Amino acid sequence: MAISARDVIPLSQARANLSDLADQVKAGAEKIITKNGESYVALIDAERLDYYHRLERERIHLLLLDEASKGLADVAAGRTKDAETAIAALKRRRANKSAG
Numbered sequence: 001m002a003i004s005a006r007d008v009i010p011l012s013q014a015r016a017n018l019s020d021l022a023d024q025v026k027a028g029a030e031k032i033i034t035k036n037g038e039s040y041v042a043l044i045d046a047e048r049l050d051y052y053h054r055l056e057r058e059r060i061h062l063l064l065l066d067e068a069s070k071g072l073a074d075v076a077a078g079r080t081k082d083a084e085t086a087i088a089a090l091k092r093r094r095a096n097k098s099a100g
Contacts, residue, residue: 008032011040 007029014021014033021031021043031043044052074080081089 003030003032008034011035014043 009017009021009031011033014031025031025043025045028045030048032039033041033043
């Protein structure tokens with residue numbers, strides 16, 4: 001859903017019209033509340049917020065599955081290191097970044 005100019009509301013106006021804004025949001029609108037002329041918070045329907053959170057969790061799961069798949073492909077291709085060598089390399093890299 002696109003945000004229009006009428007969906008951007010100063011905080012002072014939002015305080016005065018919160019009930020009306022809540023009804024508009026429940027009907028499907030999303031509101032951006034500004035403070036000192038800059039975006040401050042968004043007012044969205046609670047069910048839509050839950051939906052956004054579910055989408056984010058699904059995205060994270062897909063990323064984890066992709067990383068696991070890449071890891072399995074590395075193992076199948078023989079691109080592995082023992083844990084001690086890998087940890088030592090990470091520590092060296094971290095120490096070099098700190099020193100540089």
